[in-house]
Structures are given as structure tokens and as C-alpha cells.
Amino acid sequence: MESIKKKINLRRLGTLAITLYIVFLIGPIAGLDVPAIAAAIKANPLQLVQFLIIGISNGAIIAIIALGYTMVYGIIELINFAHGDVYMIGVFTSLTVLSVTGTLDSKDPVKIILGLILALVIAVAFCAALNASIERLAYRRLRNAPRLAPLISAIGMSFIVENVGLMWAAQAWLVPSFGTTGGASQKVFPDMIGALFKATGFNGGDVNLFASTDIALRLTAKDVLVIVLAVALMIGLYLFVQRTTLGKAMRATAQNRDAAKMLGINIDWVITATFLIGGGLAGAAGLMAGLYNNTAWWFMGFRAGLQSFTAAVLGGIGNITGAMLGGFLIGLLASFSDGYLNARWTNAWVFATLVLILLFRPTGLLGEQTGQKA
Amino acid sequence: MLELKDVHTYYGNIHALKGISITVNDGEIVTLIGSNGAGKSTTLRTIQGLIRPRSGSIVLDGIALDKVAPHKVAELGVAQSPEGRMIFPRMTVLENLEMGAYARKEKSGFQQDLDRVFSLFPRLKERITQKGGTLSGGEQQMLAMGRALMAHPKILLLDEPSMGLAPILVELIFDTIVAINKEGTTILLVEQNALMALSIANRGYVIQTGEIIMSDSAASLKSNEMVQKAYLGIE
Ligand SMILES: Nc1ncnc2c1ncn2[C@@H]1O[C@H](COP(=O)(O)OP(=O)(O)O)[C@@H](O)[C@H]1O
Ligand SMILES: [Mg+2]
Numbered sequence: 001m002e003s004i005k006k007k008i009n010l011r012r013l014g015t016l017a018i019t020l021y022i023v024f025l026i027g028p029i030a031g032l033d034v035p036a037i038a039a040a041i042k043a044n045p046l047q048l049v050q051f052l053i054i055g056i057s058n059g060a061i062i063a064i065i066a067l068g069y070t071m072v073y074g075i076i077e078l079i080n081f082a083h084g085d086v087y088m089i090g091v092f093t094s095l096t097v098l099s100v101t102g103t104l105d106s107k108d109p110v111k112i113i114l115g116l117i118l119a120l121v122i123a124v125a126f127c128a129a130l131n132a133s134i135e136r137l138a139y140r141r142l143r144n145a146p147r148l149a150p151l152i153s154a155i156g157m158s159f160i161v162e163n164v165g166l167m168w169a170a171q172a173w174l175v176p177s178f179g180t181t182g183g184a185s186q187k188v189f190p191d192m193i194g195a196l197f198k199a200t201g202f203n204g205g206d207v208n209l210f211a212s213t214d215i216a217l218r219l220t221a222k223d224v225l226v227i228v229l230a231v232a233l234m235i236g237l238y239l240f241v242q243r244t245t246l247g248k249a250m251r252a253t254a255q256n257r258d259a260a261k262m263l264g265i266n267i268d269w270v271i272t273a274t275f276l277i278g279g280g281l282a283g284a285a286g287l288m289a290g291l292y293n294n295t296a297w298w299f300m301g302f303r304a305g306l307q308s309f310t311a312a313v314l315g316g317i318g319n320i321t322g323a324m325l326g327g328f329l330i331g332l333l334a335s336f337s338d339g340y341l342n343a344r345w346t347n348a349w350v351f352a353t354l355v356l357i358l359l360f361r362p363t364g365l366l367g368e369q370t371g372q373k374a
Numbered sequence: 375m376l377e378l379k380d381v382h383t384y385y386g387n388i389h390a391l392k393g394i395s396i397t398v399n400d401g402e403i404v405t406l407i408g409s410n411g412a413g414k415s416t417t418l419r420t421i422q423g424l425i426r427p428r429s430g431s432i433v434l435d436g437i438a439l440d441k442v443a444p445h446k447v448a449e450l451g452v453a454q455s456p457e458g459r460m461i462f463p464r465m466t467v468l469e470n471l472e473m474g475a476y477a478r479k480e481k482s483g484f485q486q487d488l489d490r491v492f493s494l495f496p497r498l499k500e501r502i503t504q505k506g507g508t509l510s511g512g513e514q515q516m517l518a519m520g521r522a523l524m525a526h527p528k529i530l531l532l533d534e535p536s537m538g539l540a541p542i543l544v545e546l547i548f549d550t551i552v553a554i555n556k557e558g559t560t561i562l563l564v565e566q567n568a569l570m571a572l573s574i575a576n577r578g579y580v581i582q583t584g585e586i587i588m589s590d591s592a593a594s595l596k597s598n599e600m601v602q603k604a605y606l607g608i609e
Contacts, residue, residue, distance in 0.1 A: 245476070252462050252473050259460035262422055263525070264448030264477025 015359060023352070030349070031342030040340060046216055051339040052332070057223045057292060059331020060230035064285040065308035066315070066323040067237060068131070068278030074254040074318035075274045076143065081154040082134055084305020085161035086279050090127045090286020091296045092165060094119040095189055096174045104176065104190050109199045112192060116287075123283035130161075131279025132272050140268075158301075165298030175296065186297040189290040193222050226288045233284060234324050237277070241320060250274055254318065303347065307334060310354040316364030325365065375400045375560055376421070376529055381430035383413075383420045390416045392584040393430070398529060398562050403555050405563045405571040405592065407605055408581035414564040415457045417581070418531045421562075422454050423447040434528070448477035451528030455535060457564075459518040463507025467498055470506050470517055474524030483526060490557075491520040494550055512543040519550070529560045536567045548574055568605040572596045580605070 023032075041048055065087050072080045098104050103115025138157045142150040169175055169185050178188040191207075198205045204212060207220040241247040253260040253270045261267055289304070290296060311330040315322025330350060337346040357364060376398040383391040391413050398404045406414050419425050421432055423444035432439040439447050453474070462470050471491060475484055492499040495516040501509060506517060515535055522530055532551065536544040544567070552574050555561050565571035572578055572592045580588040580601060588595065595601050 248465075248469060248473060249476065251465060255462040255464055256460050258424060259456065259462065260473075261424055261444055262448065262454050262456060262460075263473055263521070264445045265473075266443070266445040 012360065019356065019359070026348075030345035031337075031340070037340045047339070050217055051335045053217070053219055053223055054339075055332035055335030056328060057226045057331070058335060059311075059328035060227050061285050061289050061292065061327075062304070062307050062311050062331050063324045063327020064230050064233055064281050064288070065304055066311040066327045067234075067320060068282050069309050070312040070315070070318055070320060070323040071250075071274050071278050073312070074320075075250060075271060076139070077147075078139060078150050079154060079309065080131075080134075080139075080275075080278070081151075081305070082138075082157035082161050083131070083278065083282060084301035084303075084308065085158050085165065086127050086131050086134070086301070087282040087286050087289070087304055087308075088165050088298060088301035089130060089161060089168075090123045090283035091189065091290045091300065092168045092175065092286075093123040093126045093283065094287040094290050095187070095296050096168075097122045098190075098192065099174065099176050103192070106195075107199050109196055112196045112199060116192060116291075120284060120287050123287045124280040125283070127283030127286065128276040128280035131282065132275040134161075135271065135275040140271075158305075162298055162301065165301070169296065169298050181295040182297070186295060189294045189296045191291070191294050193220075193225060193291055197221065222292050226292050229284070229288060233281060237281070238320065240277075246270070246273060306347065306354075307331075307350055310350050310357075313354060313357055313362075314364055316366040319364065319366050322364055322366035375435060376562070377431075377433045378417075378421070379431045379433075381417075381420060381427045381432060383416055383425055383427045385416075385425075390584055391420065391427070394581070394584070394586055396562075396579055396586065396589075398560060401555075401558065401560055402577065403551070403561045403563060403575045405565060405568075405575035405578045406581055407565055407568040407571055407578060407595075407601075409605070410566065411583075412581045413584040414581060415533055416584075418454060418456070418533050418562070418564060421447075421531060422452055445477075448525060448527075449479070451525075452531065453522035453525040453527035453529075454531040455515070455518040455522045455533065457533040457537070459514045461506040461509075461514050461517050461521065463505065465506055466503050467501045467506060467509070467517060468503065470521050471498075471524050474521035475526075477525055484524075487524050487526055491523050494523070494553060495520055512539050512547075515539060515543075515547060519547075519554075523554065523559075527559065529562060530554065531562050531564075533564045534566060535563075536565065536570060544570065568601070569596075572606075 065084065068083050069080065072078060097119040098115055101115050101118060103112055106112050106115065134157050138153045139150050142153055166185060169187055175187055178190055180186050181188055194207050197203060197207050203209060207222060209219050209221065210217050241251060249260065249265045249270050250273065253265060253267055257267060307330050308327065311326035312323045314329060315324070315326030333349060333353065334346050337349045378394055378396045381391055381394045394417055396406070406417060408414050416425065420427050421439065423439060427440055434450060434452065437450055439450065439452070442450065462473065465473070471488060475481070475487065497513055498516055498520055501513060506514065509517060519532070519535065535547050535551070539547065548570055551561060551563065563571055563575060572595055575592040578590065578592050578595045579586050580595070588601070
């Protein structure tokens with residue numbers, strides 16, 4: 001017994017050594033130049049705060065998407081690969097609502113605010129319904145099938161939703177063109193918060209809240225909006241899961257499905273509700289990301305999905321608080337990699353994080369919260 | 375009250391119940407004894423609606439349980455303390471008990487039922503804010519029974535409540551079963567500990583490889599030579 005434990009520890013140490021070796025080998029190519037970074041921070045310490053702000057804002061969006069991965073995993077032990085793409089549909093839904101209501105061209109602050117609220121409501125509702133439909137269509141029948149079957153089904157759904165996004169982006173009457181932000185299919189998501197500031201003349205019409213001060217920092221209204229909205233959603237979700245009857249039924253189902261059935265909980269409804277909530281959160285994240293990053297692209301769900309899934313695993317897959325924590329950490333990692341290392345390698349760092357967690361701490365920082373298997 | 379007639383249940387191709395007929399009358403304690411793998415848990419799971427019988431009927435007070443949606447069975451008055459307890463490990467004792475009352479339509483009796491569970495199992499009251507997974511085996515068994523009682527069931531199904539418990543706890547659990555029954559709850563008790571089960575039950579059934587091979591009053595079963603040999607360890 002003792003010796004087996006020792007052997008496993010030695011193997012882990014060996015893996016760690018190899019991993020570190022690879023990191024040091026690839027690190028410099030990926031911009032990991034510690035003295036240069038230290039010098040950059042020393043030269044401009046305020047920049048560190050700037051990357052912190054960007055990291056937290058992006059992390060807030062990642063966290064909201066990660067909640068959908070983790071809740072679904074917690075209840076049916078499935079990685080819903082289409083989840084990132086549902087978020088992408090949230091971006092396009094928001095853009096379309098803002099367009100067809102005439103909000104995009106409006107100079108009237110009241111109309112802009114009402115348009116944004118409507119976009120939030122419709123993006124949440126539409127993505128909730130889409131996510132629940134995906135479960136109904138592609139996962140429910142496979143609930144008792146071998147694990148690989150629903151996983152492949154999920155990857156298939158991801159492709160389908162991505163192609164819906166691609167077609168959506170091509171419909172000029174749904175997605176008006178304000179130019180592109182990259183390839184032809186990468187549309188501009190107009191900066192409505194900037195427009196709102198211009199319309200009201202608030203803060204001299206500048207979204208940067210530090211504009212009129214001599215602090216060389218950008219803390220924009222967009223940062224504040226994204227962080228406030230995300231934190232409100234997190235608190236709301238936490239209270240929902242802890243306090244309400246449905247929330248408790250969801251936890252019970254996640255911890256022991258048979259026992260939950262025995263007590264009269266309608267498992268199908270609980271699973272549907274989980275997909276509705278996860279999808280709704282992805283829809284809200286879609287609007288936030290559109291407003292924040294000002295781009296809409298059919299493939300954006302992939303990067304967001306990778307980062308959010310990593311965040312969920314980092315926090316402990318199935319663990320709601322963990323997904324929130326993981327989201328902020330991955331946001332910061334991405335922001336610092338973009339800022340101090342090399343933006344092109346950011347995805348690689350995120351992937352490396354995923355691999356490292358899976359190797360060394362598969363239960364994540366806050367521990368696994370899935371059904372009792374012991 | 376509860377009547378199973380010629381119930382056949384399968385796990386895929388495995389024919390687990392081969393025509394089970396069991397009757398439980400109002401106010402009784404009926405026990406179902408049999409060795410490991412005989413089909414005792416399957417019988418309880420079939421009654422609860424967790425597995426559907428392929429044929430046969432299950433009727434509770436005139437309502438066919440095998441025809442309603444599985445989650446409605448609890449609402450109709452069937453509650454179970456399952457094999458392996460199946461408590462919710464990361465919910466508190468109180469939350470576990472709240473979940474027990476999930477299927478109840480009138481929520482008014484909740485506090486009264488909670489008090490009743492705490493008077494039957496004072497230990498649970500001491501552990502009220504503790505997570506289910508941190509309880510000892512005996513406490514988990516009490517919680518599983520308490521949770522089932524919170525549904526205020528017409529019939530309580532107990533699957534091996536004595537499994538893995540120290541003799542003194544076994545005695546406590548069996549005393550409590552008698553007390554619950556005296557308060558008016560009908561009980562179907564599954565046990566490998568046949569001696570204990572037969573000493574508190576009114577009637578008993580013996581199940582072997584998915585078939586009922588004997589049924590009689592508990593007293594007669596206890597003195598039956600075959601039962602003594604096979605299940606009571608008396609040569
Ligand atoms: N989930 C399952 N899948 C396949 N066979 C099962 C399953 N559960 C039980 N069985 C089989 O059904 C029979 C009855 O099992 P069970 O009802 O658990 O017996 P008991 O509770 O009397 O020990 C056994 O042969 C067992 O192997
Ligand atoms: Mg059993």
C-alpha cells in the first residue's frame with residue numbers, strides 16, 4: 001500500500017518535471033521572457049492594473065459561460081460541446097434585436113437603454129430555448145447510452161450551431177454590416193455603450209471613466225457594466241440553487257439521481273431546467289461580449305468555449321462557485337498572456353492550463369461536486 | 375392496500391422478477407426475505423417506478439402505480455429508504471429531510487413531520503446543519519428513513535435498513551420501525567437479517583431467484599424448517 005502510493009507520487013513528479021521542461025522549452029517562443037516582463041512591469045506598473053481590469057471583465061464573461069458547462073456536467077456528466085456556440089448565437093441574437101428595433105441607429109438614450117434591455121431578454125430567452133432543445137434532440141435519448149455517444153452527439157451539435165451562426169451572419173436583414181473585424185464573416189457589433197455616452201453627453205461623451213482625470217488608465221463603462229451584470233447573475237444563480245425548491249431539486253438530482261426520482265422529483269424537468277438556465281446565462285454572456293468586444297463571428301464560440309470549459313475544470317467541474325473562480329482566473333491568465341507574452345499564444349496557455357489541471361488536479365481547485373460515486 | 379400481481383421485471387435480458395405477487399394490508403409490517411441477488415431490491419424499485427415491470431400489475435389503494443409517471447408514485451404515497459441509503463452527501467441533514475417532503479402537496483404538515491422525525495431520531499436533530507456525507511453509517515440510515523418519513527407515506531419501503539450496522543444500532547433501527555408502524559404507517563421491509571425481520575413482522579414472503587417460494591405469517595415462517603435452514607442459520 002505504502003509503496004504503491006510512493007510509486008504514484010514518483011510518477012507524478014516525473015510528469016511534472018517533463019511538463020516544466022516543455023514549458024521552459026516552449027515558453028520563450030510563446031513570449032515567456034521573465035526579465036523582460038519584470039522590466040515592463042517596473043517601467044509601467046499602472047499597466048498591470050490595466051491588464052487586471054481587462055482580465056476581470058473578460059473573466060466575468062468567461063465565468064458566466066463556464067456556469068453552463070459546469071451545471072450541465074454536474075447533473076448529467078456530459079460536456080455540452082455546443083455550449084460555446086449557444087453563446088455565439090447569443091451574440092447574434094442581441095445584434096439582430098438591436099438592429100430590427102432600430103436601436104443601432106438611435107441617438108435617443110431612452111431608446112438605446114430599452115433596446116439593450118430587450119436584447120438581453122430576447123437573447124436570454126432564445127438561448128435558453130435553444131440549449132434545452134439541443135438536450136431534447138441530441139442528448140436525452142442517449143442518457144443511458146455509453147458515455148462516448150452523447151459526447152459525439154454534442155460535438156455534432158456544436159458543428160450544426162456554428163453553421164447556423166455562419167448562415168445567420170450572412171443575412172443582411174438580420175445582421176447589418178458596419179464593416180468587418182477580420183474575415184468577411186466577422187461582423188462589427190456596434191459599440192452601443194459608447195453611443196449611449198455620446199447621446200447623453202455623460203462624462204463628456206467618453207466611455208472611459210478616467211477620461212477627465214490624469215490617471216492613465218482605461219476603466220470603461222463597458223468594464224463596469226460587464227462586471228456588475230456578471231456578478232448580479234452569479235449571486236442570483238447562487239441564491240436560486242441554494243434556496244429555491246427547483247434549485248434544491250437540481251442539487252439533489254446531481255448528487256443522486258435515483259434518490260431524487262424516488263422522492264418524486266421529475267428528472268426530465270430538472271435536466272431541462274438546467275439547460276434552460278445554462279443557455280440563458282450564455283445568452284446574457286453573448287450580449288455582454290458583443291457590447292464589450294464589439295465583434296460577432298460564427299466561430300467565436302470555440303475560443304470562448306475552450307476558455308470557459310477550462311475555467312469550469314479549473315474550478316472543479318460540477319462546482320458552481322468553482323466555475324466563477326475559474327472564470328476570473330482564466331480571464332486574468334488570458335489578459336496577462338495577451339499583454340505581456342504574445343497574444344497568439346494565449347489559447348496555447350489556456351490549453352496548457354487545462355492539460356495541467358487534468359494531469360495534476362482533475363478535481364479542480366475547489367474539488368469535484370458531481371454525483372457521489374464512492 | 376398494496377397489491378403486486380404476477381410482476382415480471384427485466385434488466386435488459388436478465389429476468390430479475392419472474393411473476394411476483396405480494397399483498398400488503400393496511401397497518402401491517404410485511405417482510406420480504408431472501409438471499410443476496412434474489413430480487414428484493416428489484417421488487418422495491420419496481421414498486422417505486424424506478425424500473426417498469428414488463429407485465430403484471432401494481433395497485434395501491436385502487437390506483438395502478440405501473441401506469442403513472444415514475445415521479446408521481448411518491449406523490450401517491452410510496453416512500454423508500456433505499457439500499458445503500460442514497461442520502462444527498464453535500465446537502466445538510468435539514469435539506470435532506472426537506473427533499474423528503476418534496477412530493478407532498480400540502481406543505482402545512484412539514485414542521486410537524488420534522489418534529490416527528492426528530493423525536494424518532496434525536497441524533498439527526500443534533501446533526502441538523504451537518505452535510506449528509508459526513509454522517510456515520512448508522513446516522514445515514516436514520517437520515518434515509520427520516521427522509522422517507524417526511525413524505526408522510528401511506529406505505530414505507532425499507533431496503534435492508536440493518537445492513538452494515540453494529541448490533542446495538544440494528545436493535546435501535548428495528549425498534550424504530552415498530553414505533554413508526556404503531557403510529558399508523560404500513561411497512562414493507564426487505565431484509566437479509568431474516569431473524570430480526572420475522573420477529574417484528576406480521577407476515578413474510580420468501581423470495582428466491584426472482585420468485586416467491588413461500589408466504590406465511592411471520593411466526594410460522596420462523597418455525598419453518600426450510601426457512602430456518604436457509605435463512606436463519608439454524609441447522
Ligand atoms: N442494474 C442492474 N442491471 C442488471 N442486473 C441487475 C441490476 N440490478 C440487479 N440486477 C440483477 O437482478 C437480480 C436481483 O438483484 P437485486 O434485486 O438487487 O437482489 P437483492 O436485493 O435481493 O440482493 C440479481 O441477479 C442482480 O444481479
Ligand atoms: Mg438488495
